[in-house]
Amino acid sequence: MKFLTLLLRNVGRNKIRTVLTALAVVVLVAIYTLASAVTDTINHLVGSHASQSRLMVLEKWVVPSQFPIRYVPKIADVDGVADWTVWHFYAGLLDDAGTRGAGIATRMENLREMHPGLEELDPRLIKAMQRERTGALVGQRILDQMNWQVGQRFRVMSFTHLNKDLEFKIVGTLPGDVWAHNFFFRDDYYQEACDDKDNVAIMWLQVADEQNGKRVAAEVEQMFANSPAKVRVETESAGVARFAGRTNTIVSIINFVVAVLLIDMVIVLANSINMTVRERRSEMAIFKILGFQPSFILAMVIGEAVLIGALGGIIGAGTTYGISLLNAADQLPVRMSFLLQFPIPAKFLLHGLVVGASVGLIGSAIPAAHAQRVGVAEAFSRVG
Amino acid sequence: MTDAIVHVESVYKEYLTGSEPVRVLHGVDLEMAAGDYVSLIGPSGSGKSTLLNLIAGLDRPTSGRIIIAGEAISEMDEASVARWRSAHIGFIFQFYHLIPVLTAYENVELPLLLFDMPAAKRRKQVNIALDLVNLDHRVKHRPGQLSGGEQQRVGIARALVTDPALIVADEPTGDLDGHTSEEILDLLQAVHETLGKTILLVTHDPRAASRAQRLVHMDSGVLVEGNAESLREAFPGWANGH
Amino acid sequence: MVPVSYNYRNLLVRWKTTLMTASGFLLVVTALIIMLAFVNGVQTVCTSSGQPENIIVLKQGNFDEVLSQMDRRLVSQIEATPGVLRNAVGRPLASRELFMVLTQWNEQSGEYHRLQARGVEPVAMEVHQQVNVAEGRMFRRNSREVIVGIGFARSQRIAPGDTLALGQWEWDVVGVFSAAGSAFESEIWCNLGQLAGLFHREGIYSSVVLRTAGETAADHALEYLEDNRAVAVSAQKETDYYRQQAEQMNVIRTGAIVIAIFMAVGAIFGVTNTMFAAIGERSKDIAVMRLLGFKRSEIVLSFLMETLLLALIGGTLGALLGCAINGLTLNTALGAKSVAFAFKINGTILAIAAVFTLIMGMIGGLLPALSAMRIRPLEAMR
Numbered sequence A: 001m002k003f004l005t006l007l008l009r010n011v012g013r014n015k016i017r018t019v020l021t022a023l024a025v026v027v028l029v030a031i032y033t034l035a036s037a038v039t040d041t042i043n044h045l046v047g048s049h050a051s052q053s054r055l056m057v058l059e060k061w062v063v064p065s066q067f068p069i070r071y072v073p074k075i076a077d078v079d080g081v082a083d084w085t086v087w088h089f090y091a092g093l094l095d096d097a098g099t100r101g102a103g104i105a106t107r108m109e110n111l112r113e114m115h116p117g118l119e120e121l122d123p124r125l126i127k128a129m130q131r132e133r134t135g136a137l138v139g140q141r142i143l144d145q146m147n148w149q150v151g152q153r154f155r156v157m158s159f160t161h162l163n164k165d166l167e168f169k170i171v172g173t174l175p176g177d178v179w180a181h182n183f184f185f186r187d188d189y190y191q192e193a194c195d196d197k198d199n200v201a202i203m204w205l206q207v208a209d210e211q212n213g214k215r216v217a218a219e220v221e222q223m224f225a226n227s228p229a230k231v232r233v234e235t236e237s238a239g240v241a242r243f244a245g246r247t248n249t250i251v252s253i254i255n256f257v258v259a260v261l262l263i264d265m266v267i268v269l270a271n272s273i274n275m276t277v278r279e280r281r282s283e284m285a286i287f288k289i290l291g292f293q294p295s296f297i298l299a300m301v302i303g304e305a306v307l308i309g310a311l312g313g314i315i316g317a318g319t320t321y322g323i324s325l326l327n328a329a330d331q332l333p334v335r336m337s338f339l340l341q342f343p344i345p346a347k348f349l350l351h352g353l354v355v356g357a358s359v360g361l362i363g364s365a366i367p368a369a370h371a372q373r374v375g376v377a378e379a380f381s382r383v384g
Numbered sequence B: 001m002t003d004a005i006v007h008v009e010s011v012y013k014e015y016l017t018g019s020e021p022v023r024v025l026h027g028v029d030l031e032m033a034a035g036d037y038v039s040l041i042g043p044s045g046s047g048k049s050t051l052l053n054l055i056a057g058l059d060r061p062t063s064g065r066i067i068i069a070g071e072a073i074s075e076m077d078e079a080s081v082a083r084w085r086s087a088h089i090g091f092i093f094q095f096y097h098l099i100p101v102l103t104a105y106e107n108v109e110l111p112l113l114l115f116d117m118p119a120a121k122r123r124k125q126v127n128i129a130l131d132l133v134n135l136d137h138r139v140k141h142r143p144g145q146l147s148g149g150e151q152q153r154v155g156i157a158r159a160l161v162t163d164p165a166l167i168v169a170d171e172p173t174g175d176l177d178g179h180t181s182e183e184i185l186d187l188l189q190a191v192h193e194t195l196g197k198t199i200l201l202v203t204h205d206p207r208a209a210s211r212a213q214r215l216v217h218m219d220s221g222v223l224v225e226g227n228a229e230s231l232r233e234a235f236p237g238w239a240n241g242h
Numbered sequence C: 001m002v003p004v005s006y007n008y009r010n011l012l013v014r015w016k017t018t019l020m021t022a023s024g025f026l027l028v029v030t031a032l033i034i035m036l037a038f039v040n041g042v043q044t045v046c047t048s049s050g051q052p053e054n055i056i057v058l059k060q061g062n063f064d065e066v067l068s069q070m071d072r073r074l075v076s077q078i079e080a081t082p083g084v085l086r087n088a089v090g091r092p093l094a095s096r097e098l099f100m101v102l103t104q105w106n107e108q109s110g111e112y113h114r115l116q117a118r119g120v121e122p123v124a125m126e127v128h129q130q131v132n133v134a135e136g137r138m139f140r141r142n143s144r145e146v147i148v149g150i151g152f153a154r155s156q157r158i159a160p161g162d163t164l165a166l167g168q169w170e171w172d173v174v175g176v177f178s179a180a181g182s183a184f185e186s187e188i189w190c191n192l193g194q195l196a197g198l199f200h201r202e203g204i205y206s207s208v209v210l211r212t213a214g215e216t217a218a219d220h221a222l223e224y225l226e227d228n229r230a231v232a233v234s235a236q237k238e239t240d241y242y243r244q245q246a247e248q249m250n251v252i253r254t255g256a257i258v259i260a261i262f263m264a265v266g267a268i269f270g271v272t273n274t275m276f277a278a279i280g281e282r283s284k285d286i287a288v289m290r291l292l293g294f295k296r297s298e299i300v301l302s303f304l305m306e307t308l309l310l311a312l313i314g315g316t317l318g319a320l321l322g323c324a325i326n327g328l329t330l331n332t333a334l335g336a337k338s339v340a341f342a343f344k345i346n347g348t349i350l351a352i353a354a355v356f357t358l359i360m361g362m363i364g365g366l367l368p369a370l371s372a373m374r375i376r377p378l379e380a381m382r
Helices: A003-011 A015-048 A071-076 A125-129 A141-145 A187-193 A210-223 A234-243 A249-281 A281-290 A294-327 A337-341 A347-372 B048-055 B077-090 B104-116 B121-134 B146-159 B176-193 B208-210 B228-234 C004-013 C015-047 C072-079 C150-156 C192-198 C213-229 C240-245 C246-281 C283-292 C296-323 C347-373 C375-380
Strands: A054-059 A081-093 A101-105 A137-138 A153-158 A165-175 A180-184 A202-205 A231-235 B008-016 B018-032 B035-039 B063-068 B089-092 B166-170 B198-201 B212-220 B222-226 C054-059 C094-106 C111-120 C132-136 C145-149 C163-166 C167-177 C188-191 C207-211 C233-237 C330-334 C335-344
Touching: A003 A294, A015 A234, A015 A249, A015 A294, A015 A347, A015 C246, A054 A165, A054 A210, A054 A234, A071 A081, A071 A202, A071 A210, A081 A187, A101 A187, A125 A137, A137 A141, A141 A165, A141 A234, A141 B063, A180 B212, A202 A210, A210 A231, A231 A234, A234 C111, A249 A294, A249 A347, A249 B089, A249 C015, A249 C246, A249 C330, A281 A294, A281 A347, A281 B077, A281 B104, A294 A337, A294 A347, A294 C213, B008 B048, B018 B048, B048 B063, B048 B198, B077 B104, B089 B146, B104 B121, B104 B146, B121 B146, B121 B166, B121 C145, B146 B166, B146 B176, B176 B198, B176 B208, B198 B208, C004 C015, C004 C296, C015 C240, C015 C283, C015 C330, C015 C335, C015 C347, C054 C213, C054 C240, C072 C094, C072 C207, C094 C163, C111 C192, C111 C335, C132 C330, C145 C150, C145 C163, C150 C163, C150 C167, C150 C330, C150 C335, C163 C188, C188 C192, C213 C233, C233 C240, C246 C283, C246 C296, C283 C296, C283 C375
Parallel strands: A101 A180, A137 A165, B018 B222, B035 B198, B035 B212, B089 B166, B166 B198, C111 C188, C145 C167
Antiparallel strands: A054 A202, A054 A231, A081 A101, A081 A153, A081 A202, A137 A180, A153 A165, B008 B018, B008 B063, B212 B222, C054 C207, C054 C233, C094 C111, C094 C207, C132 C167, C145 C188, C163 C167, C330 C335
């Protein structure tokens, strides 16, 4: 008979209790995975834009950034700039329900090289974009939310550019998660259709390394220090970190909620195991009398808790993961846009298991410590 | 070192309850040779359980020595005693104390899991023990599905499976009716006679006490040798069994 | 009725378990209160912003000041709207404003900060009645002086006498203003002309705020602006404008309640567990009570009461803990802006917490209490 068999038998002893405890963990881990998915998505986006050798050139003070296009060739000429591109922002509503699309108009020739996450993009799509003036490469989340296919046309009711509602043709999908909420289109189409030939929002520079980056940044800022429209240059990682800092309060609150959930789980488990240990005192005494070490009893109690916790954890995470998948594949009666924006990654299945098991471990620590110290007098007859 | 299986020498035991130490055992001496069947009787609170605890190594005497099967267990540390105990002492309890989630077979197997034994050898030993107590047909049942008598037989098998030097039975018939008690006592007797086991039987039951070869009497922490006379004194109204 | 002392004495005896079970409730209630207080705090800022008799006028199609840009001609037309009040010297109470969000490098913290700057003319103080200079004084015309909102002053630790960098100029902070807890309190106000000059936006305005006699007058003025084709604007009551900005908070509030429900389910399972065990332990007590003559329904009620007591203990402690956050000020991003808010607990939030607690207790206690009812007295005594 193996140790695991003993654990399983013990767990099956009081089925109601095991089920209740496991269900509590299931429920709490389910919410935990949802909350973590939010922070994970945010962190992922920030982390993927962490380059020190990519620089962003922005208007120095005003938000939203905008500076004269005539600066661009001068900046491109600076020694140390290996490659460059520009961005124009164009955003609006994609439907009547209020779904938003954030579009970026940019150069197509070096789309893949200048954008992290687009290295995998099929080069044939670039060619297709160069052939199709109103072409757009759209992120997966948008396609999911709007139920669009490649080849379809769509219209954007812009709120960044009033009365300039543009039409696009979907040429392809953007790979990966980084740009999943955006769509890219041609800068020349933007300039003509929006009648904006004077400005750009951001200019991106590719430099050799961090050292070079510092030098180039200083030079570019200096170049326009006396012009009416001034610019500042920061590394991509700094810029994105700054942006992410704005979501700080929300993220803090989510983290706080997550912490509370974990504490809650530990308490539920501790309570349950405590009751179990209290009821099995004399049995624990028997093990001791038979010659088993206190550490065996410790292992038995902790093992039980870890088993229940791990089981609850994987079911909880599995449930939300399953729902998230079904939601993305549009198999549910109701579409949850929240889950589309913050999908549950597969690695959370493991997380759920680990969280559940850890909660079991921590929750059972004190009751287990007490159990191993149970007095053997419990076992001897009451009459003597 | 003596050849005695049980050698208890001048053992005193004190407990600290509150501010005053309470002395439970007052210089107890006990000697049991291999193959002895001794019955320990005495009123509640006399210190029987305390002595049992000490002999089993579950507690240490305040002073004195305890040597079981040649091992000075009163001087060993807790962890070592635990290991030692599993090999050298078999326990039988009033309330059987079987693990409810394990089958009869698994309960008997349990003590053997503490040793490095190949599964086949383990299986063999368990079957021998079960055979001895006549329980081969109910081995896959859990204690909840067994009668009191059957449970006690499992308890006896568990006590025998490691082939211990000493068997300690604490009120083995305390929870059984008359007929079943007799069965269990017969079994113990068989164990004594055919296997030559050394048995220490603690009991309230005159029936059980009379089965032993020797009688010792505990009163207020003092142990004295007894005989049939003391048996009658201890159990007035009981004459020649019943 | 089974005396309540039976219940609370038992809870006392098993105090460790009682505490642990009650903690489940405590956590739910604390988390719920904190989340709802956050939402309420932010919404309070948004709803106390603006007055119903004021109308905010933006460029047509815009719903956010940040992107709206109007020229002098358009603004003059707006100012001519009938119904706009005039002040003592006959000047229309129409505030031309240039609202800009700026990123400013902060040497001290080594980071970029977002600043909300509003260029105004003196008439702005008459249009925005909620705004009052609390400390120091109003900035002088055509000067590089600013007054800052009290929320901004607090979070950035700025006081009159300090300097503040906006763009490439250093401006003098001469006053701190309060604005009835509204979003204005996170802003920096300065002279319109100076601000426009600094950022080359002379003659460009982001909004005009008109003051009318009252809500009805405001409605009339809105109608006029909507119907008038010559004036291409989007006009709203100030209150509506700010309320709309807070709408994203509703999503968060829903999220908070969903999270709390999940946690409540966890707490319910916890208490059900505990009560089942308690009843298991006390089956002899129950048997005795039945034999003494207590009815089954009384036993059920007794255990239900015990669960409610547990819930009450946890819920009350949780509420006390949650209330500790009342008044704590933080900043949060709201659209393009960064708004200072204070966690705010109100009666509704406490009521919601109380309801949660009660429901958790009742659901959690129901099954165990019913099982207590099914105990057969003579069997349990054996």
